[in-house]
Every structure is written in structure tokens, then in C-alpha cells.
Amino acid sequence: MSNSYEDADLIIVNTCGFIDEAVDESLEAIGEAMERNGRVIVTGCLGAKGDLVRDAHPSVLAVTGPQAVDAVMGVVHAELPPQHDPFLSLLPPGGIKLTPRHYAYLKIAEGCNHRCRFCVIPSMRGDLVSRPVGEVLSEAEALVEAGVRELLVIAQDTSAYGADVRYRPDFHGGRPVRTRLVDLVRELGRLGAWVRLHYLYPYPHVDELLPLMAEGLVLPYLDVPFQHASERILKLMRRPARTENVLARIRRWRAICPEVAIRSTFIVGFPGETEADFEVLLDFLEEARLDRVGCFAYSPVDGAAANAFPDPVPEAVKEERRERFMRKQAQISAERLRAKVGRRLRVLVDEAGEEGATARSAADAPEIDGRVFVADAGSAAPGDMIDVRVTDSDEHDLWALQADADAGTSHPTRDRRSQSVGR
Ligand code: SF4
Numbered sequence: 001m002s003n004s005y006e007d008a009d010l011i012i013v014n015t016c017g018f019i020d021e022a023v024d025e026s027l028e029a030i031g032e033a034m035e036r037n038g039r040v041i042v043t044g045c046l047g048a049k050g051d052l053v054r055d056a057h058p059s060v061l062a063v064t065g066p067q068a069v070d071a072v073m074g075v076v077h078a079e080l081p082p083q084h085d086p087f088l089s090l091l092p093p094g095g096i097k098l099t100p101r102h103y104a105y106l107k108i109a110e111g112c113n114h115r116c117r118f119c120v121i122p123s124m125r126g127d128l129v130s131r132p133v134g135e136v137l138s139e140a141e142a143l144v145e146a147g148v149r150e151l152l153v154i155a156q157d158t159s160a161y162g163a164d165v166r167y168r169p170d171f172h173g174g175r176p177v178r179t180r181l182v183d184l185v186r187e188l189g190r191l192g193a194w195v196r197l198h199y200l201y202p203y204p205h206v207d208e209l210l211p212l213m214a215e216g217l218v219l220p221y222l223d224v225p226f227q228h229a230s231e232r233i234l235k236l237m238r239r240p241a242r243t244e245n246v247l248a249r250i251r252r253w254r255a256i257c258p259e260v261a262i263r264s265t266f267i268v269g270f271p272g273e274t275e276a277d278f279e280v281l282l283d284f285l286e287e288a289r290l291d292r293v294g295c296f297a298y299s300p301v302d303g304a305a306a307n308a309f310p311d312p313v314p315e316a317v318k319e320e321r322r323e324r325f326m327r328k329q330a331q332i333s334a335e336r337l338r339a340k341v342g343r344r345l346r347v348l349v350d351e352a353g354e355e356g357a358t359a360r361s362a363a364d365a366p367e368i369d370g371r372v373f374v375a376d377a378g379s380a381a382p383g384d385m386i387d388v389r390v391t392d393s394d395e396h397d398l399w400a401l402q403a404d405a406d407a408g409t410s411h412p413t414r415d416r417r418s419q420s421v422g423r
Contacts, residue, residue, distance in 0.1 A: 005036035009080050010061065012072060015046035015053075017124060019299040023049075027056050034059065039079065043072050045124045049302075066125055067110060102149045102348065102383030103366060108136050108184065109155035113163065114201065116227070117238050117305040118267060118298065121156055130162050133179045134170040137187050149348055149383050150194040152365065153185075159200040182208045189217030194348065196365055198223045202240055207249065210256040219362045220259040227267050229284030230277035236309065237270060250288050261363035263292035268325055269318030270298045271309035278321050285328055291336055292369050293329045297322045330395045337370070337393035344403050347372045349384045359386070361398070370396040377402065 002008040011033040015026035026046045030053065033040045040060045042053050048065040061079060064071040097104055111126040112119075140151055155161065162168070162179035169176045177183055181197075182205065188195045195218045200206050202224050213220040226246060228234050234241035253260055268278065285293070297318040300307045313321075347359035350366065357377030364370050374380070374388050388400035 010039035015044035017046040112156040261291040269313040
């Protein structure tokens with residue numbers, strides 16, 4: 001591993017081809033690697049999109065597709081024949097992970113059986129293929145043994161896990177375990193690390209996870225992309241369309257597990273979206289009071305069925321709707337975070353220094369959600385779990401003091417934090 005283009009023997013660029021902006025960014029990254037180093041292997045989704053990469057950068061060493069570890073390593077070894085090194089030869093077969101030591105992504109499946117009309121992932125990654133549950137659990141155990149404190153479970157559609165193999169049983173530690181998300185989560189919950197579930201398609205069986213969250217087996221965090229709230233637009237998108245049901249389910253989830261933080265993503269400006277559809281979405285947002293929300297202006301990615309739909313929404317209108325949407329959510333988020341002031345939370349430290357620590361609570365996934373700034377983290381180090389009491393909040397983040405040290409101490413505010421803990 002090298003931190004600079006100049007010191008690297010060759011560069012592997014892992015690309016994304018999900019939306020046009022990602023394609024541009026990937027091509028730009030390849031261009032930069034070509035200019036600064038010149039020996040470049042391209043992998044990831046964009047490689048599966050025909051000659052796009054070769055047309056833009058004809059001199060790359062190789063273009064491979066997603067999940068092409070063997071193909072990439074084949075080119076690496078052809079270009080740089082491996083030499084025995086007593087240190088490097090000791091690397092575990094699982095390789096080196098790129099996240100900090102205390103958290104890791106655990107990929108449980110690849111591909112997707114849905115055909116949402118704005119999405120080209122199934123054409124790039126294929127239908128759902130679930131990893132055997134025994135293999136996933138062995139990887140999770142090894143990660144926890146190596147110091148991982150938080151496992152982030154991912155796939156294109158985690159809640160479909162096992163549907164392709166009819167939820168067949170596998171073995172782990174001599175015990176049968178079904179290839180099914182709820183069963184997997186029960187087992188992961190025994191490992192002693194935080195378990196966070198991402199990208200849950202809103203199937204009915206997602207509701208079965210809530211009691212496990214209330215029990216503390218998995219973090220009370222639901223990442224469910226709803227995409228829209230207007231039934232008409234949801235049907236055009238080919239997504240589950242009963243918004244009334246969604247609101248009732250959210251109420252039920254909160255009744256079973258009041259702590260649950262709900263994260264979702266939405267698309268505004270889908271072809272045919274009217275001002276009335278958008279208002280329905282804003283009303284939904286007001287009523288659902290979600291904790292974490294992302295919003296994208298619809299982007300007509302090459303190959304998506306929705307591109308052929310009539311009534312595209314002008315770019316300026318899309319952007320104006322996205323801004324209105326985010327303004328509303330910022331207000332909701334600020335209110336929800338303000339309600340946490342005074343509460344005690346367990347947080348996981350990501351970074352620590354003399355001036356305090358940056359940490360995350362159960363409601364905060366790394367990089368995409370908010371953070372908890374702890375002014376008096378003492379000797380806490382990355383990967384430590386500490387208890388804090390919340391003293392202040394804004395639209396995204398919280399400020400806190402260690403719970404057992406806060407009595408009689410003046411409470412830090414955002415201003416004080418901005419001097420003491422850099423963002
Ligand atoms: S469920 Fe997700 S990955 Fe699958 S088609 Fe829909 S948006 Fe794409």
C-alpha cells in the first residue's frame with residue numbers, strides 16, 4: 001500500500017457507474033492516476049459498462065468489472081511478479097481492510113432482484129447472490145477478534161439476504177443457521193460488537209428486526225431507502241407504494257423500539273413528478289420525522305428505464321425541490337437532536353486528541369451521519385466505547401461530556417467545540 005502516486009508501482013482505480021456524476025468522477029480519477037503514475041488497472045462497476053473506460057483512457061493496463069478480485073490480481077501479478085517476502089507473505093487470506101481498525105463493512109450479498117426504474121445496479125451487478133451464512137459469520141468473528149468494534153452489514157439489498165438460496169441452512173460453530181437476515185443478525189449479535197444494518201428494502205419481514213433492536217442484539221438503526229412518498233411516483237419508480245402503510249409501520253417500529261434511528265434516502269425530480277407529488281413528499285417528511293435523510297435530484301443514468309419517461313423535470317426545478325426538501329429535513333433533524341440534550345449515550349470513539357474526541361452514537365453511521373464531539377474525552381482512544389451526557393446540538397451533530405465527569409462542569413457549546421475539536 002502506498003500513499004502517493006509517485007511511490008506506487010501501479011494504481012488500481014475502483015470505479016462506480018451508478019449515476020452520471022459517478023461515471024465522470026471515476027473517469028477523472030483514472031485520468032489523474034494515468035497522469036501521475038501511468039500504470040493503471042481499472043476495476044468496479046464502470047468496467048462493466050462496455051468501452052467507456054477504454055475510449056476515454058486507451059492506455060490503461062486492464063479494465064475489469066465488479067467483484068473481479070482474481071482478474072485484478074492476475075494483472076497485478078503479470079505486471080509485478082510476486083516475490084517472496086517473509087513479512088508480506090504472512091498477510092491473512094482475507095487481505096487488508098481499508099477502514100479504521102475499529103469498524104468494518106461486512107458484505108453479505110451481491111446483486112439485486114428488484115428492477116427500480118431509476119437504477120442500473122442489476123444490469124451491472126446481476127441478480128442477488130447471497131454469501132453462505134457460515135462464511136459471513138467466520139469473517140465477522142475474525143474481524144471482531146482483530147479489534148473491530150462495529151460491523152456495518154451491507155449489500156445492495158440486505159433484507160433480501162438468502163432469498164436466492166431459499167434461506168437454506170448452513171453451519172457455523174457446529175450449529176445450523178439459516179441464510180436469512182434475522183437469523184444472521186441473531187448470530188452477529190452474540191459477537192459483542194455493534195452491528196449496524198444498511199440498505200434494507202422495505203419488505204414486511206424488516207419488522208422482525210425491531211424486537212432484536214429492542215433486545216440490544218443489533219443497533220437500533222434502520223437504513224431504509226423510501227425514495228418517495230407519492231404513490232403515483234412510487235409506482236412509476238416500481239417501488240412499494242403504500243405510503244399510509246409506511247407511516248403506520250414507522251409508528252409501529254417506534255412503539256417496539258423507541259430508540260430506533262431511521263435513516264432514508266429520497267429522489268426528487270423523477271420524470272413526471274408534479275408540484276403536488278412533491279408536496280406529498282414534504283408532508284410525509286413532516287409526519288415521519290425521520291432521523292437521517294439524504295436527498296438526490298434525479299439523474300438520468302445511462303441505461304435506466306426511467307430515461308424514456310415523459311415529462312422530465314427541468315434541472316432548476318429539481319434543484320429547487322432538493323433544497324426545499326433539505327431545508328425541511330434540517331429543521332426536523334435539529335428538533336430531534338435537540339431532544340437528546342441532557343441524555344446519556346454510549347458512543348464509539350473515532351478520533352481522539354488532546355482537545356477532545358470525535359465519536360458516534362448508535363444513531364450515527366460512519367461518514368454519512370452525524371457525530372458526537374466529546375470535549376473531555378481524557379485518555380479515550382479510537383475504538384473505545386464511552387458513556388457521555390449530551391450538552392448541545394445542531395442540525396447534524398451533538399456535543400457532550402463524559403457521563404461520569406460532567407457533574408459540576410460548565411457545558412461545552414458549539415462555539416467552544418469549534419475551537420477545540422476540528423471538523
Ligand atoms: S432495490 Fe436498490 S439496487 Fe435494487 S434495483 Fe432498486 S435501487 Fe437498485
